[in-house]
Amino acid sequence: MSASFTRREAWRNRFLILPSVLLLAAFVAYPAGFAVYTSLTNEALSGPAAMNPRFVGLANYAKLLTDQNFWRSLAVTFWFVLFSAIIGQLILGLMSAMLLNRRFALRPLVNAIILMPNAVPEVVAALMWASMLAAGEYGTLNNIVAWFGVDPQRWLTSFPLTMIIIVNIWRGIGFAMILMTSGLSSISDELYEAARMDGANTSQIFRRITLPLLVPTIFLYLLVSTVSTIAIFGLVFALTRGGPAGSTELIGIYIYNQSFNSYQLGYGSAVAVVVLVFSLVIGMLYVRALKVDV
Amino acid sequence: MAQRKQTKTTAASRFGLLLVISLYCVMPFVWLLVAAFDPGAGLFLKMPDQVDFSNFFRVFYEEDGFLWLMNSLIVCGGATLLVLVLSGFGGYALSRTQAWWKRPFLYSIILVRVIPPTALIVPLYKVMLTCNLAIAGVVRSVVPPEHFRQVMRIVGFIDGYLGLILLLATMHLPLALWIMKTFFDSVPREYEEAAIMDGATFGQRLRRVLVPLAMPGLAASGLFAFIAAWGDFLFPLTFISSPELKMLPLGIYSAFLRDSQIDYGLLAAIAVVYTAPAIIAFALARRFLVQTFGGGLKG
Numbered sequence: 001m002s003a004s005f006t007r008r009e010a011w012r013n014r015f016l017i018l019p020s021v022l023l024l025a026a027f028v029a030y031p032a033g034f035a036v037y038t039s040l041t042n043e044a045l046s047g048p049a050a051m052n053p054r055f056v057g058l059a060n061y062a063k064l065l066t067d068q069n070f071w072r073s074l075a076v077t078f079w080f081v082l083f084s085a086i087i088g089q090l091i092l093g094l095m096s097a098m099l100l101n102r103r104f105a106l107r108p109l110v111n112a113i114i115l116m117p118n119a120v121p122e123v124v125a126a127l128m129w130a131s132m133l134a135a136g137e138y139g140t141l142n143n144i145v146a147w148f149g150v151d152p153q154r155w156l157t158s159f160p161l162t163m164i165i166i167v168n169i170w171r172g173i174g175f176a177m178i179l180m181t182s183g184l185s186s187i188s189d190e191l192y193e194a195a196r197m198d199g200a201n202t203s204q205i206f207r208r209i210t211l212p213l214l215v216p217t218i219f220l221y222l223l224v225s226t227v228s229t230i231a232i233f234g235l236v237f238a239l240t241r242g243g244p245a246g247s248t249e250l251i252g253i254y255i256y257n258q259s260f261n262s263y264q265l266g267y268g269s270a271v272a273v274v275v276l277v278f279s280l281v282i283g284m285l286y287v288r289a290l291k292v293d294v
Numbered sequence: 295m296a297q298r299k300q301t302k303t304t305a306a307s308r309f310g311l312l313l314v315i316s317l318y319c320v321m322p323f324v325w326l327l328v329a330a331f332d333p334g335a336g337l338f339l340k341m342p343d344q345v346d347f348s349n350f351f352r353v354f355y356e357e358d359g360f361l362w363l364m365n366s367l368i369v370c371g372g373a374t375l376l377v378l379v380l381s382g383f384g385g386y387a388l389s390r391t392q393a394w395w396k397r398p399f400l401y402s403i404i405l406v407r408v409i410p411p412t413a414l415i416v417p418l419y420k421v422m423l424t425c426n427l428a429i430a431g432v433v434r435s436v437v438p439p440e441h442f443r444q445v446m447r448i449v450g451f452i453d454g455y456l457g458l459i460l461l462l463a464t465m466h467l468p469l470a471l472w473i474m475k476t477f478f479d480s481v482p483r484e485y486e487e488a489a490i491m492d493g494a495t496f497g498q499r500l501r502r503v504l505v506p507l508a509m510p511g512l513a514a515s516g517l518f519a520f521i522a523a524w525g526d527f528l529f530p531l532t533f534i535s536s537p538e539l540k541m542l543p544l545g546i547y548s549a550f551l552r553d554s555q556i557d558y559g560l561l562a563a564i565a566v567v568y569t570a571p572a573i574i575a576f577a578l579a580r581r582f583l584v585q586t587f588g589g590g591l592k593g
Contacts, residue, residue, distance in 0.1 A: 012496065013387035020384040020467055021399075027464040028406050031417035038417060092315060099312050113316045116323065119576035121525035123543045124565045127550060128322035131329075131337055131558075138338035140325060170318060178583050202304075231410035234527030238547055252412035259416045260532075272413035283408035287401055 032276060039270035044263050053266065060270035070271060072246055073254040077230060080165060080250060085225040088169035090218065093176020097184055098210075100177070115174035122171075126238035129167045156240060160247045164236050171235065176221060183217030184210070216289075223286040227279050251275050330566045335559035349563035359564060361538070362545040366568070368455060369530075369541060370523040373462035377470045377519040378512055380463070385474020385511070386504065389481075400475070403468035411465065411528050418461070419452075422533060426451035453536050461533070462523040470515035477511030517579035524572050542568040 039060050043053035064070050096114050100107055117125065132140045135154040142152040155163050187210065195205050233252040236242070242249035242257060249257065251271070259268035329335035330349055332342030353359035388396060429449055437445050451457030485507065489499045527543045534544060546568060549561050 010391065010393065013391040013393070016383040016387035017391075017399075020380045020471060023380070023460065023464040023467065024403065024406065026421065027418065027461055028409065028414065031414045031421055032409065034417035034420065035414065038420075095311065096315055099308055110312055110316055113319050115576070115580070116573070117319055119521075119573045120569055121527070121543060121572050123527050123546050124326070124569050125322070127546060127561065127565055128326050130550075131325040131339065132322050134337045136338070138340070140321065140339045143339075144321075170322070173315065173319065227408040227410075231408075231412070233410075233412050234525075234531075234543075238527065238550070252410055255412045256415065256528075265416050269416055272416065275410055275413045279408045279410055279413070280405055283405045286408065287404050290404075 035269045035272050035276065038266055039273045041266045043266040043269075056266070060267050063267065064270055064274070069246060069249075070254070073249050073251050076161060076247065076249055077251045079161060080168065080232075081226055081229045084165045084168035085172060085229040086222060088165065089172035089176045089225060090221065092169065092173045093221075094180045094214075094218075096173060096177045097180035100181070101184055111177075114177055117171045118174035120171075122234035123238045125167070125171060126235055129163075129170075129239060133163055157244055160240060160244060164240065164248050167239065168229065168232065168235065172225065172229075176225070179217060179221045179224075180214070183214045187213045220286075220289055223282055223289060227282050227286070230275065230279060326562050326565055326569075329558055329562035332559055335562060337556070337558055349559040350567070352560055353563045353567060357545070357549075357560065357564075358537070358540065359545070359567065362540050362542045362564075363567060365539055366524065366541040366543075369458050369462065370520055372455065372459040373466070373523045374516050374520040376459060376463040377467055378516050380467055381470035381474045381515050382505075382508060382512060384467075384471050385476075385515075386478050386508075388471065388475040389478035390483075400472070403471060406465075406468045415528065415532055419532065422451040422457050422461070425457065426454070447536070447539060452533055453539060455539070458529060458533055461529055462526060463519070465526075465529075466519040466522045470519055473515040473518070474508070474511050477508065477514075481507050514579065514582040517575050517582065521572060521575050521579060524575070 040055060040057060041053045042056045042059070096110075100111060120128070133155040134140070134142075135152070135157070136142065137146075137152045139152065139155070141155060146152070153159070191209055191213075192205060195209055200208065230250075231252060232250060233256065236248055236250055237253050237256070240248045242253040252275075255268050255271050255275070258264050258271060262268075325339045328339060328342060331345045331347070332340075333344060333346060333348045334342070335349070388400065429451060430446060433445050433449065434442060447454055449456045451460075481504075485503050486499055489503050494502065525543075527547070530541045530544050531547070534541060540548075542564065546561065546564050549564060550556065
């Protein structure tokens with residue numbers, strides 16, 4: 001290849017990637033930077049600050065530290081991520097993957113069933129669960145628990161956080177299962193055979209072989225699911241809109257409510273920047289964990 | 295003997311566990327499917343007295359179901375198409391280039407995927423507003439005033455197709471770029487070099503060699519982009535307000551929020567219409583799932 005040809009190819013490559021770079025710059029990089037700037041002002045959609053926003057330095061961040069609602073929202077998000085993504089989805093997903101590792105007649109069907117909640121748009125998922133969790137003695141969940149002698153409950157009022165955790169576990173089992181299945185399939189059968197030869201029982205095999213060899217997969221899964229769970233908005237917003245009394249106000253919903261209901265753009269942006277920084281840190285861990293070679 | 299008994303209990307508990315997990319996963323769907331075909335459906339699950347398609351008829355004839363469906367298809371289809379074109383070219387360039395920006399660019403677009411969209415929504419709104427004003431200025435100067443609204447509905451950034459299409463495409467572009475880059479990495483250069491030796495121009499190489507070879511990669515990135523755009527709720531919620539542009543998720547959300555009697559049969563029917571394409575696309579995309587998220591983005 002001649003030098004001029006190589007140079008032409010290099011220019012063409014730059015030209016081909018340019019539209020993508022422009023779009024990402026306009027809709028991701030610039031807004032992210034702008035969020036940092038807005039968070040340093042007292043910008044609002046209503047009131048005197050709406051006319052001419054002032055630069056207020058770190059005042060929004062100072063306010064953040066003393067804002068009970070912000071801390072409550074962080075706590076809600078923390079428990080939500082911990083119990084739904086890190087514990088619930090992982091355990092049930094791993095369990096399903098191991099149970100479905102062996103061939104049997106109904107395996108494809110069960111596989112499809114477990115994946116289905118993942119395929120539904122989040123608004124529809126919220127709608128389906130609104131019916132599941134409906135209060136009153138005819139609600140589906142109330143009918144189910146009635147078999148066990150439990151009285152009808154107002155699920156979304158009495159146990160809001162637990163309920164959205166259950167909904168989110170439901171939604172994420174399939175994804176965890178897919179990852180865990182791929183992790184399990186990379187463990188060689190010879191290891192299991194050798195262990196069985198040596199007289200290891202099922203739980204020993206699980207603790208000594210399966211689990212240690214799955215650690216990289218689990219780690220990768222935890223990073224992915226943590227960031228995607230922090231980002232959850234529609235599923236919970238459509239179901240509870242953050243209520244009752246902020247008990248399901250995940251950080252994403254909090255930002256949305258602050259910005260579009262309380263119209264405090266500057267303050268909402270400060271919260272957004274905190275979330276942004278946190279997600280980016282996990283994202284960088286993710287990039288390192290992937291060990292991608294480019 | 296003891297061994298056999300143990301296997302039996304293991305098998306039973308295995309089956310029992312799977313049954314419980316499956317029931318958990320499938321339960322919420324039951325109401326939706328029953329209610330959609332029950333003209334007298336309510337919030338509670340019950341045996342329908344009568345099964346017919348009247349809810350679906352009402353979605354399309356009484357409500358604006360057809361309009362919502364078309365809007366969703368236009369926006370998500372447009373975004374998917376844009377992702378395909380951009381990621382096809384971009385992924386190719388990223389795969390073939392050895393320039394200094396390759397590595398930083400690829401790493402930083404992974405980070406785009408971890409940014410929660412809600413964290414960007416406020417500044418995004420301002421960006422969109424600025425773009426919208428600029429475009430409105432242009433449109434006003436070239437289009438007669440009586441058509442101004444219609445044109446803005448197509449090319450506007452707030453309450454318009456174009457803005458939402460660009461935005462959704464951008465959000466799902468990073469994954470698609472990675473898929474295509476990884477894909478082109480596995481396409482031997484020799485094919486292309488052979489074509490170059492034969493004197494093929496870039497356009498010819500594209501048509502005859504690259505696009506046919508890239509089909510599986512394009513299928514994966516297109517499906518993922520479509521699923522993500524189709525399921526998105528935050529962006530339509532924030533950037534669409536006029537009823538003519540309402541999309542399916544907003545149709546469901548607003549039908550759900552109606553203060554007066556909620557019509558659950560209707561709601562379930564809209565939800566089924568909205569869910570069907572998502573499930574089909576997901577079923578098609580399933581075999582790509584592990585490659586894409588499983589081994590991570592590894593080539």
